[in-house]
Amino acid sequence: MSTSAPVRAATEPPYRGRFAPSPTGPLHFGSLVTALAGFLQARTQGGQWHLRIDDIDPPREQPGAADAIRFALTRCHLHWDGEVIHQRHKQDQHRAALERLMAAGLAYRCTCSRRMVGASAYPGTCRSANRPAQGRFSVRVCVGAATVSLVDPIQGPHLWQLDREGGDFVVWRVENLPAYHLAAVVDDAEAGITEVVRGADLLDSAPRQRHLQSLLGLPIATYLHLPVAVDGAGQKLSKQALAPDIAGQAPVQTLLQALTWLGQEPPVSLQRALPREVIEWAIAHWAQSRIPRLRQRVVPPS
Ligand code: GLU
Ligand code: ZN
Numbered sequence: 001m002s003t004s005a006p007v008r009a010a011t012e013p014p015y016r017g018r019f020a021p022s023p024t025g026p027l028h029f030g031s032l033v034t035a036l037a038g039f040l041q042a043r044t045q046g047g048q049w050h051l052r053i054d055d056i057d058p059p060r061e062q063p064g065a066a067d068a069i070r071f072a073l074t075r076c077h078l079h080w081d082g083e084v085i086h087q088r089h090k091q092d093q094h095r096a097a098l099e100r101l102m103a104a105g106l107a108y109r110c111t112c113s114r115r116m117v118g119a120s121a122y123p124g125t126c127r128s129a130n131r132p133a134q135g136r137f138s139v140r141v142c143v144g145a146a147t148v149s150l151v152d153p154i155q156g157p158h159l160w161q162l163d164r165e166g167g168d169f170v171v172w173r174v175e176n177l178p179a180y181h182l183a184a185v186v187d188d189a190e191a192g193i194t195e196v197v198r199g200a201d202l203l204d205s206a207p208r209q210r211h212l213q214s215l216l217g218l219p220i221a222t223y224l225h226l227p228v229a230v231d232g233a234g235q236k237l238s239k240q241a242l243a244p245d246i247a248g249q250a251p252v253q254t255l256l257q258a259l260t261w262l263g264q265e266p267p268v269s270l271q272r273a274l275p276r277e278v279i280e281w282a283i284a285h286w287a288q289s290r291i292p293r294l295r296q297r298v299v300p301p302s
Helices: 029-043 065-075 087-103 180-190 205-216 251-261 268-272 275-285
Strands: 016-019 048-053 107-110 138-141 147-152 156-161 169-172 195-199 222-226 228-230 296-298
Touching: 016 029, 016 195, 029 048, 029 065, 029 195, 029 222, 029 228, 029 251, 029 275, 048 065, 087 107, 087 138, 087 169, 087 180, 087 205, 107 169, 138 205, 147 205, 147 222, 156 205, 169 180, 180 205, 251 268, 251 275, 268 275
Parallel strands: 016 048, 195 222, 228 296
Antiparallel strands: 107 138, 138 169, 147 156
């Protein structure tokens, strides 16, 4: 076990992490570093690491992507615990959480179009309007005057005032599907997730998810937001921007590049090792404190 792994008190629940890719394309370098960092956080703390496929947005999904992600993780020796969880199988739980919010008067139907709301904070137009449950509507949760603060081990302390930054946000989409924040907190709570490791592009999701956890009385996870992997032009590597599928690269090379990007210093001798041996080295030497404290970091061309 790495000497720099945080020590968990006996009273704390055992560490449980998860990697939650959306199946919108194959695994690219940016999602691999998230998987690797989360895996190492779990394995160096004697914890579990789960794989959840965030498949609640069918139009954005790509056939075969979930299989490709599983295959790429396995090839890199990033083995998850238990069954793969699929968000689309959890819609009853998502809906039950929505109904609890509605019954408590904490959420309401909204018929405003995206164009009407624009880029500024939602002004609360439908909050007291009691919109009918027919036709097209989304459901928004009240943020009130909630301020949320948290200290992220990589991104530092942050404070958000939700009413100024976006206002009441959508928890159920007009397409009659759960919105990401609601689905994420319900599924994280069900799986007993204690730490969420993901990219800093989702840092502003953390206060919204904390707010929902507090309204729903769910246990609170801690968050670790990694730098976002960007290309030389500062563009986030993404499936949409057609970042290369890491399956086209030798797994050892990918893992070593990912470890280096995460501030770890794998010895050159590992270039001739097996993926399993690279992972064993990484578990023995993982130091969260060496992750660069950056919002984004360029991925050098391989
Ligand atoms: N499914 C989200 C994504 O791929 C990540 C969700 C999360 O880690 O909270 O961007
Ligand atoms: Zn509205």
